[in-house]
Amino acid sequence: MKKIINLFIITAMLGFVIQPVLTMAEDEAVPDSAEAEVLPEDTATEPQATSTPVSGLETAEELLEESTGTSTPESTATSTPESSATSSPESVATSTPESTSTSTIESEFGLTSEEPAATTTPESAAEQNFSPLPASFSEVVDTSFTTGGSEALKAVPVVKAVWEMNGTAAAALGTDDHKDSGAQFLPSGQYRVSKPFSVCATVSDLNGAGDITSVEARIVYPQAAYYEETEEGELVCGLPKGTLKAMTPLAKEQGISLFCESIKNKNASLPSFYDIYNFIGLCGEDGELEKGTAAVYCADGALKYDDAAGKYNVIAIAKDSAGNTGNSLSNNFSYLELTAFETDFSGLDYGNAELNALKTIQGDEVWQEPKTKNYSTVRNVGNTRLRMSVTQDDMGLGKTDGVWNIRYGFKVGEFTSWASYWPEETMAFEKIIELSQTEPIDFALTVLNFSEDSINAYAGKMTLTAQKAEGLLCD
Secondary structure, three states: OHHHHHHHHHHHHHHHHHHHHHHHHHHOOOOOOOOOOOOOOOOOOOOOOOOOOOOOHHHHHHHHHHHHOOOOOOOOOOEOOOOOOOOOOOOOOOOOOOOOOEEEEEOOOOOEEEEEOOOOOOOOOOOOOOOOOOOOOOOOOOOOOOOOOHHHHOOOOEEEEEEEEEOOOOOOOOOOOOOOOOEEEOOOOOOOOOEEEEEEEEEEOOOOHHHEEEEEEEEEOOOOOEEOOOOOOOEEOOOEOOOOEEEEEOOHHHHHHHHHHHHHHHOOOOOEEOOOOOHHHHOOOOOHHHHOOEEEEEEEEEEOOOOOOEEEEEEEEEEEOOOOEEEEEEEEEEEOOOOOEEEOEEEOOOOOOOEOOEEEEOOOOOOOOOOEEOOOEEEEOOOOOEEEEEEEOOOOOOEEOOEEOEEEEEEEOOOOOOEEEOOOOOEEEEEEEOOOOEEEEEEEEEEOOOOOOOOOOOOOOEEEEEEEOOOOOOO
16 A cells, blocks of 8 residues: 555656646647557457657556556547548547557546557458548549551542443533443444543542542453454453543532532432442532532543443542542443444446346445445444345346246355345345454346346345344453
């Protein structure tokens, strides 16, 4: 008992000594570097509070503990304003796993000092009493994208429509010679008179139509054999027709009138379109032609009277100022078949004919202008190979005992044999006349019986026709 009284007296005396010290300690902020000591979970079942050392206070407390064998009683802790941790009303003390909050405790002597709060490692956010973020909380999210490289950024020209039409580009007719889809053209049927046509394309560029520097078209013959116009007369098939055709832009108003009015409203099946494109995206107030990001380009062309019949292929391609080449767009047009010929003679005059004597008229290869009698020549002015046929009346001689009193003959070309035929009979000659070919044609007659009437002159009508012959085959 005496020992206890002595300790109390010593402690009381120390209280008067350390009171100023404690007062000064309260005025100073707790150092930020102060950290709570956390005992490992495997060595302590409960966290123990540690005090912030204050000069002189530790000695009195140690003496008190040694004399009584008891520890400083627990008290409710509240966070100081400087602490970053917050506590809810239900909790005694809260802390984050990586930071230390301080709590204010009251001593037995009415003195106050700051003591680090116990730290724990909570198992979940709920144990720490974390409040959820409000729904209106905003956050910044990084966004990004990649490109396919510099090529993907290029605005290359796009050929969106290709077609062919009658006449020149300046005429801008927008027509062809048949109601079927695509363009169909009829040959002139005249020697060395070509069929004029034009090939056109609608081309767009995101950089504007002015960025398009060239539009060209290649025309390829059909897969039908024909003789090339060379000295050797080589048989060829499906070769390019001439060189590349450079296409020039039409004036904006003319291009819109041609494509969006004449063709769209009257001959909509004429053009071929690339991919998903059509009149809608190119025409109208919001169309590319009106906006100036597209233009109509055309080039004049001609089909010779003897160009092979069949489907011709047209391939259009465009380039821009940077040298970028866009897509190629192909289209087909048909050169319709025409079997036609012409002669250079206006009639045949056999002169005096004797009974049962062959009377002939020799043809030649010299074309006569204007036409005259005899010296007969024939030439192919269509675009198919042909065979000639002939029909003749009896020239007024009639029949005897049911047999015609006159018989005829003809042959085409040199080194061929005669073919004979009766009146009113059609005879086809075997020889084929090639495209643009000129041949002599010979005629003959033999009078078998004269009529009983005393007639000194006989006249009649002969009809020449031609039939399409089979075409040459490609290898």
